Amino acid sequence: MSEATERAPRPRGRRSGGGAADDIVAAAAAEFAERGYAAASVRGIARRAGVDPALVRYYFDGGKAQLFAVAVGRRDVDPAALLAGVLAGGPDDVGRRLVEGVLRTWDAPGGRERFRMVMAATASGHDHLVRDFLASEVLGRLRGVLPEADADLRVALVASQLAGVLVARYVLEVEPIASVPVERLIDTVGPAVQRYLTGDL
Amino acid sequence: MSEATERAPRPRGRRSGGGAADDIVAAAAAEFAERGYAAASVRGIARRAGVDPALVRYYFDGGKAQLFAVAVGRRDVDPAALLAGVLAGGPDDVGRRLVEGVLRTWDAPGGRERFRMVMAATASGHDHLVRDFLASEVLGRLRGVLPEADADLRVALVASQLAGVLVARYVLEVEPIASVPVERLIDTVGPAVQRYLTGDL
Numbered sequence: 001m002s003e004a005t006e007r008a009p010r011p012r013g014r015r016s017g018g019g020a021a022d023d024i025v026a027a028a029a030a031e032f033a034e035r036g037y038a039a040a041s042v043r044g045i046a047r048r049a050g051v052d053p054a055l056v057r058y059y060f061d062g063g064k065a066q067l068f069a070v071a072v073g074r075r076d077v078d079p080a081a082l083l084a085g086v087l088a089g090g091p092d093d094v095g096r097r098l099v100e101g102v103l104r105t106w107d108a109p110g111g112r113e114r115f116r117m118v119m120a121a122t123a124s125g126h127d128h129l130v131r132d133f134l135a136s137e138v139l140g141r142l143r144g145v146l147p148e149a150d151a152d153l154r155v156a157l158v159a160s161q162l163a164g165v166l167v168a169r170y171v172l173e174v175e176p177i178a179s180v181p182v183e184r185l186i187d188t189v190g191p192a193v194q195r196y197l198t199g200d201l
Numbered sequence: 202m203s204e205a206t207e208r209a210p211r212p213r214g215r216r217s218g219g220g221a222a223d224d225i226v227a228a229a230a231a232e233f234a235e236r237g238y239a240a241a242s243v244r245g246i247a248r249r250a251g252v253d254p255a256l257v258r259y260y261f262d263g264g265k266a267q268l269f270a271v272a273v274g275r276r277d278v279d280p281a282a283l284l285a286g287v288l289a290g291g292p293d294d295v296g297r298r299l300v301e302g303v304l305r306t307w308d309a310p311g312g313r314e315r316f317r318m319v320m321a322a323t324a325s326g327h328d329h330l331v332r333d334f335l336a337s338e339v340l341g342r343l344r345g346v347l348p349e350a351d352a353d354l355r356v357a358l359v360a361s362q363l364a365g366v367l368v369a370r371y372v373l374e375v376e377p378i379a380s381v382p383v384e385r386l387i388d389t390v391g392p393a394v395q396r397y398l399t400g401d402l
Contacts, residue, residue: 116324122372123317123324131373139375156369156378157389163373164365168357171323172332172364174340177357188358188402192393201389 021059023049029071037068037132065137068129072118077105083141091145095194096186102162103182106170115170134159142197150201157196165189222260224250230272238269238333266338269330273319278306284342292346296395297387299343303363304383307371316371335360343398351402358397366390 027048031040042064046053060066062078069077082105086097106115122130139155146154165185168174177185195201228249232241243265247254261267263279270278283306287298307316323331340356347355366386369375378386396402 119320120324123321127372127374131375134373134375153377153381153385153389156375159373159375160365160369160378160390161362161393162365163368164361164363167323167364167368168361171328172335172360173328174332174335174357174360176354177361180354184354188354188397189361192362192396195393196389 020049020051020055024051024056024059025067025070028067032068032071032129033126037064037129037136040064040068042067065133068133068137072114072121079137080141083138087141087145091198093190093194094145095192095197096190098158098193098197099162099165099190100182100186102166103169103185106166107182112170115166119167119171146197154196154201157201158193161189161193161196221250221252221256225252225257225260226268226271229268233269233272233330234327238265238330238337241265241269243268266334269334269338273315273322280338281342284339288342288346292399294391294395295346296393296398297391299359299394299398300363300366300391301383301387303367304370304386307367308383313371316367320368320372347398354402355397358402359394362390362393362397 024045028040028045031045031048035044042056043053045067046056049056056067057063060070062069062080065080066078069079082101086094086101089097105111118130121127139159142155142158143151165177168177169185170178225246229241229246232246232249236245243257244254246268247257250257257268258264261271263270263281266281267279270280283302287295287302290298306312319331322328340360343356343359344352366378369378370386371379373379
């Protein structure tokens with residue numbers, strides 16, 4: 001455990017850290033499976049791993065959300081940072097950027113297998129876990145930038161379209177969605193997502 | 202087996218038929234699970250059930266597609282008939298009618314549970330079955346009414362949006378999609394589906 005290594009440039013929010021980090025990931029997976037996303041806590045995960053909560057935050061500075069992403073298999077994805085980048089560019093092209101951010105995340109090596117893991121968890125009684133994660137980390141953040149009265153419906157519709165594309169591309173492998181370049185999906189699905197976010201409903 | 206009963210009014214494509222029909226349904230479930238949708242046949246299902254293929258077609262005149270719908274749990278749904286009704290009204294409002302047809306089918310009593318069964322089958326290695334069924338019975342029929350070069354992508358995008366809404370409504374239960382009236386989803390999702398079918402991509 002080399003805790004004294006470089007603190008400055010950490011583009012992906014997670015330090016390399018051998019055994020302790022792996023113990024924390026295993027503890028997180030157990031905590032989420034047993035307690036669900038809402039009830040799980042960094043403190044509880046630290047307790048399971050037999051480490052101080054500060055050490056958990058040292059390795060995973062994206063907190064609970066990053067730990068869930070990690071437990072599902074993506075050690076380098078911080079959903080808050082991803083969404084902040086998507087939202088930073090303003091409202092006009094946010095639909096395209098959101099589709100792009102989501103697809104580039106899951107198109108990365110191993111992404112297909114990880115998405116299928118999420119699907120299997122969803123279909124086998126852990127749907128509450130995925131729902132709670134979605135609600136607090138993705139939908140809640142998106143909703144925060146929408147002033148309209150229909151904000152809840154808008155973000156839910158966005159989630160439905162993105163979930164559908166991910167299922168079509170990685171699970172059902174519906175052609176040509178399964179093999180088309182990301183750019184084509186950005187061009188076709190982006191405007192639909194944009195309408196859900198800022199258009200007339 | 203009262204084969205001499207009324208032949209005229211059969212609004213839902215399936216005759217009532219006691220034990221033999223139930224044997225056929227059980228045989229269909231086994232045939233689909235073992236051979237997949239593409240390789241399964243009415244003849245093979247009849248052989249498993251120990252009946253003549255003509256008897257299978259007598260009870261299930263929607264053929265293989267209806268038998269899959271039946272095996273998944275909807276004994277009264279014939280996807281070909283449903284889609285024919287949706288397409289009969291012409292291209293202008295087909296997006297709304299398609300959303301309505303799909304949602305009314307799965308909103309029927311027991312639909313949520315049946316959709317979760319399909320999801321569980323998809324996530325547990327039977328995705329090819331669902332994919333083949335979708336391709337030949339739903340996407341293929343939709344594609345047939347689209348003249349454009351992008352027809353394959355269009356119907357795949359429609360399938361992705363509809364699948365996403367069904368997952369959000371019945372599996373992830375994302376609010377307000379989970380509890381909003383069907384009419385609200387027709388109004389909001391219908392135009393997105395319409396754009397995928399006939400709009401600029």
